[in-house]
Amino acid sequence: MLVKTYGGCVHGVNATTITIEVNIDNGVAFFLVGLPDNAVKESHQRIEAALKNIGHKIPGKKITINMAPADIRKEGSAYDLAIATGILAADGKINSENISQYIIMGELSLDGSLQPIRGALPIAIQAKKEKFKGFILPRYNAMEAAIVNGLDVYGVDNITEVIGFFNGNVSLEPVSVDTRKEFYSRLNEYEFDFSEVKGQENIKRSLEIAAAGGHNVILIGPPGAGKTMLAKRLPSILPPLNLSEALETTKIHSVAGKMAKNSSLISVRPFRSPHHTISDVALVGGGSNPQPGEISMAHNGVLFLDELPEFKRSVLEVLRQPLEDRMVTISRSKYSVEYPASFMLVASMNPCPCGYYNHPEKDCVCAAGVVQKYLNKISGPLLDRIDIHVEVTPVPFKELSSIHESEKSETIRERVVKARQVQERRYNNMENIYCNAQITTKLLRTVCKIDDTGQTLLKTAMDRLSLSARAYDRILKVARTIADLDSSEDIKTDHLAEAIHYRSLDRENWAG
Numbered sequence: 001m002l003v004k005t006y007g008g009c010v011h012g013v014n015a016t017t018i019t020i021e022v023n024i025d026n027g028v029a030f031f032l033v034g035l036p037d038n039a040v041k042e043s044h045q046r047i048e049a050a051l052k053n054i055g056h057k058i059p060g061k062k063i064t065i066n067m068a069p070a071d072i073r074k075e076g077s078a079y080d081l082a083i084a085t086g087i088l089a090a091d092g093k094i095n096s097e098n099i100s101q102y103i104i105m106g107e108l109s110l111d112g113s114l115q116p117i118r119g120a121l122p123i124a125i126q127a128k129k130e131k132f133k134g135f136i137l138p139r140y141n142a143m144e145a146a147i148v149n150g151l152d153v154y155g156v157d158n159i160t161e162v163i164g165f166f167n168g169n170v171s172l173e174p175v176s177v178d179t180r181k182e183f184y185s186r187l188n189e190y191e192f193d194f195s196e197v198k199g200q201e202n203i204k205r206s207l208e209i210a211a212a213g214g215h216n217v218i219l220i221g222p223p224g225a226g227k228t229m230l231a232k233r234l235p236s237i238l239p240p241l242n243l244s245e246a247l248e249t250t251k252i253h254s255v256a257g258k259m260a261k262n263s264s265l266i267s268v269r270p271f272r273s274p275h276h277t278i279s280d281v282a283l284v285g286g287g288s289n290p291q292p293g294e295i296s297m298a299h300n301g302v303l304f305l306d307e308l309p310e311f312k313r314s315v316l317e318v319l320r321q322p323l324e325d326r327m328v329t330i331s332r333s334k335y336s337v338e339y340p341a342s343f344m345l346v347a348s349m350n351p352c353p354c355g356y357y358n359h360p361e362k363d364c365v366c367a368a369g370v371v372q373k374y375l376n377k378i379s380g381p382l383l384d385r386i387d388i389h390v391e392v393t394p395v396p397f398k399e400l401s402s403i404h405e406s407e408k409s410e411t412i413r414e415r416v417v418k419a420r421q422v423q424e425r426r427y428n429n430m431e432n433i434y435c436n437a438q439i440t441t442k443l444l445r446t447v448c449k450i451d452d453t454g455q456t457l458l459k460t461a462m463d464r465l466s467l468s469a470r471a472y473d474r475i476l477k478v479a480r481t482i483a484d485l486d487s488s489e490d491i492k493t494d495h496l497a498e499a500i501h502y503r504s505l506d507r508e509n510w511a512g
Contacts, residue, residue: 008123022086027062034067081106101133116140186267212419213481214435221392227348236409270301
């Protein structure tokens with residue numbers, strides 16, 4: 001008897017439906033074909049033990065299982081449940097009348113219980129597109145898949161429930177999630193708030209500008225000055241995710257298997273902070289079975305690189321292309337995978353190996369030339385993609401001990417959102433440009449016009465501070481954002497002056 005069940009294969013952040021054809025005939029053999037990897041091939045042993053432990057058994061006949069389309073490699077253990085269900089249906093133990101209306105996914109334990117799977121959300125989206133009635137999967141992933149409206153999602157704990165469901169002995173309740181309610185209920189849930197930060201008003205201002213224009217930023221200062229603390233609070237002032245961005249972000253985390261139990265929609269912007277020992281593959285994604293890297297996990301959020309010079313040079317250099325294209329393409333001999341990677345880069349570093357160069361109270365003990373050598377670990381092309389350089393100084397005791405509460409993130413965010421709305425209107429008819437940080441060189445001359453006084457100020461600054469040529473465009477972009485925050489149509493001299501202040505590392509004499 002031939003029975004067809006259906007599962008899903010994740011490719012990038014999208015899914016393809018897989019047809020699992022199970023045929024039972026005379027003889028004694030077990031064949032599993034259709035380009036399965038070792039984890040799929042090992043399903044035979046898991047299924048055999050699981051069925052035996054729940055009172056069933058694999059029939060002692062010739063079983064042929066084909067996973068179509070046969071030219072797509074099937075990877076992982078998530079096909080166990082669909083294969084086991086197909087075998088029982090082909091053997092007449094399960095009523096196969098409605099089985100083709102459902103996507104069935106889940107990894108089997110030897111006792112028949114189900115383990116979580118990856119990519120539940122993209123598989124559910126594809127199932128709805130192909131007009132499947134429902135999706136049966138482990139209860140762990142049910143909330144995640146139930147985001148997709150118009151698809152009956154059934155979370156189950158073991159294969160016994162699936163058998164009973166198709167035989168009409170067990171009644172399963174579809175999991176229901178009000179996507180919009182779930183989204184809006186958690187929209188402002190942030191662990192950290194700028195009101196907890198004492199002093200550092202100039203750094204808060206620079207991060208507000210970075211958030212308003214989508215600019216990458218680097219914080220330079222001695223140990224304990226508050227660089228990491230400030231960076232962790234940046235997501236709380238970024239504009240809230242819209243529903244489309246939330247779904248896109250959730251898909252990436254679903255594919256990477258990073259969704260928590262019973263979690264549905266990611267409603268807040270992600271903040272990723274990888275350790276400096278990370279490899280280039282772990283950062284951008286890849287591997288023999290390509291998976292999203294940290295930069296894709298930070299999509300629509302913040303990627304924070306603490307102690308930037310401690311990262312391997314090769315790791316930092318692979319960031320250059322994603323920072324420009326906001327997309328990562330991982331190519332293999334037979335296929336390529338694309339992962340979105342639109343993130344804000346926030347980096348921090350000490351000014352020198354000892355950490356106290358330019359410190360107001362402590363002396364730097366580094367030898368001559370060591371400071372410049374330390375800074376040279378970060379390449380010019382990477383620095384070229386960082387718009388704002390900010391020097392962070394230690395907070396005086398008077399400010400640390402103050403009981404005065406600082407401005408809340410919510411208040412700062414209102415100004416940021418207002419500035420982003422101005423940019424949204426400005427770039428409404430332009431493809432792939434949503435904020436000032438994404439302005440092209442050609443567009444810069446139109447959007448960032450300055451008067452003669454501004455030109456004179458900028459020329460004087462570049463001559464006196466020995467600013468490099470690459471600083472020119474960055475200063476104009478940041479000045480445009482400052483003007484937007486100020487609700488100004490034109491870029492004024494005070495906007496330019498503040499933007500010039502945020503180019504510390506471009507000064508030729510900065511490191512002595």
